[in-house]
Amino acid sequence: MSPRPDFAEALAHARSQRLEAHLARRLIAAGRERPGRIRIGGRELIDFGSNDYLGLAQHPRLVAALRRASQAGARASHLLGGHQAVHEALERALADWLGYPRALLFSTGYMAATGTLPALLGRHDLCAQDRLNHACLLDGARLAGARLERYRHADAQAASEILLAHPQRRALLVTDSVFSMDGDLAPLTELAAVAQSERAWLMVDEAHGLGVLGPEGRGACAAAGLSAEDVPVWMGTLGKALGCFGAVIAGSDLVIDTLIDRARSFVYTTAMPPALAEAALEAVVLARAADAERAHLVALIARLRSGAAALGLELLPSATPIQPLVLGSADRALAWANALRAAGCYCPAVRPPTVPAGSARLRISLSAAHALDDVDRLLEVLETRLTMGH
Numbered sequence: 001m002s003p004r005p006d007f008a009e010a011l012a013h014a015r016s017q018r019l020e021a022h023l024a025r026r027l028i029a030a031g032r033e034r035p036g037r038i039r040i041g042g043r044e045l046i047d048f049g050s051n052d053y054l055g056l057a058q059h060p061r062l063v064a065a066l067r068r069a070s071q072a073g074a075r076a077s078h079l080l081g082g083h084q085a086v087h088e089a090l091e092r093a094l095a096d097w098l099g100y101p102r103a104l105l106f107s108t109g110y111m112a113a114t115g116t117l118p119a120l121l122g123r124h125d126l127c128a129q130d131r132l133n134h135a136c137l138l139d140g141a142r143l144a145g146a147r148l149e150r151y152r153h154a155d156a157q158a159a160s161e162i163l164l165a166h167p168q169r170r171a172l173l174v175t176d177s178v179f180s181m182d183g184d185l186a187p188l189t190e191l192a193a194v195a196q197s198e199r200a201w202l203m204v205d206e207a208h209g210l211g212v213l214g215p216e217g218r219g220a221c222a223a224a225g226l227s228a229e230d231v232p233v234w235m236g237t238l239g240k241a242l243g244c245f246g247a248v249i250a251g252s253d254l255v256i257d258t259l260i261d262r263a264r265s266f267v268y269t270t271a272m273p274p275a276l277a278e279a280a281l282e283a284v285v286l287a288r289a290a291d292a293e294r295a296h297l298v299a300l301i302a303r304l305r306s307g308a309a310a311l312g313l314e315l316l317p318s319a320t321p322i323q324p325l326v327l328g329s330a331d332r333a334l335a336w337a338n339a340l341r342a343a344g345c346y347c348p349a350v351r352p353p354t355v356p357a358g359s360a361r362l363r364i365s366l367s368a369a370h371a372l373d374d375v376d377r378l379l380e381v382l383e384t385r386l387t388m389g390h
């Protein structure tokens with residue numbers, strides 16, 4: 001017999017190890033009939049697990065846009081006939097909203113990052129990234145073959161030291177604006193200053209900032225007063241606060257033309273379904289005008305944080321709708337998630353490798369679709385769990 005290891009045996013061994021460490025993952029088929037609610041196993045729970053921050057995913061205007069569709073698919077890649085007038089209209093609407101000369105659509109945020117970074121960077125270049133950046137940004141830098149250096153979370157000084165150590169390399173500094181599993185903000189003003197003084201470019205992933213923060217919901221960069229010159233490569237997604245699916249890179253003509261030529265996840269893939277672009281176009285209009293929803297979110301966040309503090313529960317320091325409760329071990333996080341679920345609140349446990357070892361957590365996310373009562377109910381359930389003493 002060949003000495004080659006058995007494939008299935010290796011996979012089964014690795015899976016059983018993950019199961020033992022409470023790190024195996026399992027899909028559940030959920031129903032989402034009403035905003036702010038999720039149906040699991042025949043029960044409707046309050047949904048503290050979605051990224052639908054403005055409650056737009058079920059908005060009648062978005063749903064109507066999809067229903068109006070006369071075609072299911074775009075039939076071709078953007079460059080080979082798949083790019084339609086509605087894609088162009090959506091790109092223009094996004095560029096106008098974000099204050100950039102141009103915008104380019106991608107099918108997902110994951111694809112935007114893994115296409116953009118290799119289009120902009122080669123193996124002689126430097127890519128400095130926050131240690132807690134989203135996986136797609138790290139993967140994009142690896143795919144580019146660039147020299148990837150990760151700096152201490154939210155530490156602009158550490159980012160600066162990396163750039164200073166490589167003065168001869170073309171450099172891109174990359175950060176999430178709102179960190180997806182922590183909810184805190186990158187020091188954007190400081191990072192922009194570092195990039196400027198080191199002649200590096202700054203790329204910011206606003207997946208969780210767009211629609212939520214800043215004037216007209218333009219994101220954390222706009223909230224910090226940063227311009228298109230400060231952030232030459234701006235990334236956002238359409239699947240979170242915009243309630244749709246897809247992603248956008250905003251930049252100069254030069255950046256966007258470079259991506260059209262070179263971003264492989266743009267060039268070699270089917271264009272976004274036109275009906276989705278129609279829905280996203282509606283979402284842009286709604287998100288720009290959603291000041292009332294943003295104010296409601298701020299009230300929900302304040303209610304949760306003050307209620308948690310009164311219970312002695314320490315949420316991570318976050319002023320965004322992402323309000324994590326770090327519990328430590330994976331099995332503890334799972335136990336809490338299960339207890340909350342049994343009591344009617346869906347708060348997914350997030351475990352390594354999505355978060356660093358020993359920092360498994362409940363990722364509580366709030367949406368304008370929640371009522372203050374929903375937050376109060378969550379606090380009651382958390383209090384009950386606390387009195388059980390785990």
Ligand SMILES: *Cc1c(COP(=O)(O)O)cnc(C)c1O
Nearest residue numbers: 108109110134176180207237239
């Ligand atoms: C969700 C997310 C992405 C990926 O976006 P998708 O459109 O879901 O692929 C990228 N970056 C960050 C920070 C995210 O949270």
